[in-house]
Amino acid sequence: MPGAIYAEGLVKTFGDVRALDGVDLDVPEGTVLGLLGPNGAGKTTAVRCLTTLLTPDSGRAFVAGIDVLKHPNEVRRSIGLSGQFAAVDEYLTGRENLQMVGQLYEMRAKEAKIRAGELLERFHLADAADRPSKTYSGGMRRRLDLAAALVVSPPVMFMDEPTTGLDPRNRQGLWEVIQELVAGGTTLLLTTQYLEEADHLAHDICVVDHGRVIARGTADQLKAQTGGERVEVVVHEPAHIAAAGEILAGFGKGEATVDRHTRKLTVPVTGGAKLLAEVIRELDARGIEIDDIGLRRPTLDDVFISLTGHMAEATDTDEEKEATP
Numbered sequence: 001m002p003g004a005i006y007a008e009g010l011v012k013t014f015g016d017v018r019a020l021d022g023v024d025l026d027v028p029e030g031t032v033l034g035l036l037g038p039n040g041a042g043k044t045t046a047v048r049c050l051t052t053l054l055t056p057d058s059g060r061a062f063v064a065g066i067d068v069l070k071h072p073n074e075v076r077r078s079i080g081l082s083g084q085f086a087a088v089d090e091y092l093t094g095r096e097n098l099q100m101v102g103q104l105y106e107m108r109a110k111e112a113k114i115r116a117g118e119l120l121e122r123f124h125l126a127d128a129a130d131r132p133s134k135t136y137s138g139g140m141r142r143r144l145d146l147a148a149a150l151v152v153s154p155p156v157m158f159m160d161e162p163t164t165g166l167d168p169r170n171r172q173g174l175w176e177v178i179q180e181l182v183a184g185g186t187t188l189l190l191t192t193q194y195l196e197e198a199d200h201l202a203h204d205i206c207v208v209d210h211g212r213v214i215a216r217g218t219a220d221q222l223k224a225q226t227g228g229e230r231v232e233v234v235v236h237e238p239a240h241i242a243a244a245g246e247i248l249a250g251f252g253k254g255e256a257t258v259d260r261h262t263r264k265l266t267v268p269v270t271g272g273a274k275l276l277a278e279v280i281r282e283l284d285a286r287g288i289e290i291d292d293i294g295l296r297r298p299t300l301d302d303v304f305i306s307l308t309g310h311m312a313e314a315t316d317t318d319e320e321k322e323a324t325p
């Protein structure tokens with residue numbers, strides 16, 4: 001049984017650029033897939049193909065069990081897409097815009113009003129709710145657009161970099177809304193350049209680069225692929241480096257690497273905090289004084305660098321520039 005979002009061999013070219021170079025996806029119902037990748041990786045193209053806005057050159061896709069290429073109209077009725085309401089009515093207030101969306105989706109007027117109020121609060125637009133949206137700043141419009149996409153909770157949602165350019169407070173607000181949506185059974189595909197966001201929200205992560213999925217798994221699985229956890233010890237006396245190295249090798253999965261200059265020894269381990277305690281006891285029993293010891297887990301940043309050979313670059317340039325009250 002394919003998941004609520006399913007794609008097989010999606011290819012999309014723009015002239016010489018292979019924006020999608022054979023992408024496979026399978027997102028189980030009620031889960032969040034994080035499509036993580038740098039600028040130009042193909043994230044938006046994937047979302048546009050899955051939401052019927054672009055036709056792939058080849059491949060197949062199903063959303064909510066419906067064939068995207070054969071029945072695009074039916075697919076459109078089953079999905080929500082943030083960015084879709086970029087054409088919010090400038091002359092209506094924020095509140096009126098949201099209520100109108102609710103009514104378009106045949107919500108009762110009272111229900112639409114309640115939902116609009118909730119979303120305005122959530123996205124810190126309550127103070128501006130009754131002003132025409134043409135008076136809103138760029139960041140406020142962006143939040144209104146996200147709110148509009150969330151008025152109804154469709155079975156499958158797509159969000160293309162929903163928090164790029166939001167300030168931390170509004171990013172947090174959106175994370176909460178997303179978690180509620182998913183708790184209510186919605187399946188979500190979310191693209192992001194923020195590793196932290198994928199780590200926090202996504203059940204599964206696909207790392208994309210140059211139109212290909214270069215790794216997939218849970219955040220923990222991806223981190224484990226990158227070498228797993230390590231114990232790092234800084235010994236006080238250079239003369240103790242060799243003895244400490246033997247002890248660490250005994251606990252570790254391999255040789256300890258040594259940086260003599262900083263007196264730091266590192267060894268890959270499995271066993272977490274319990275093992276760390278044992279290492280400390282053993283070092284102590286052998287009279288080896290330490291300046292520092294810690295368990296270091298790879299972060300998604302480490303994963304990204306090891307997979308792509310470069311850092312994920314979050315574009316901070318379009319960070320929300322509004323005077324905060």
Ligand SMILES: Nc1ncnc2c1ncn2[C@@H]1O[C@H](COP(=O)(O)OP(=O)(O)O)[C@@H](O)[C@H]1O
Nearest residue numbers: 014017019037038039040041042043044045046
């Ligand atoms: N309409 C288009 N015409 C030409 N090239 C495009 C078009 N849309 C995307 N591309 C190219 O396809 C690649 C993937 O773009 P995109 O899917 O927007 O990546 P992302 O969303 O991950 O930043 C990029 O090289 C981009 O320049």
Ligand SMILES: [Mg+2]
Nearest residue numbers: 043044045161
């Ligand atoms: Mg994009």
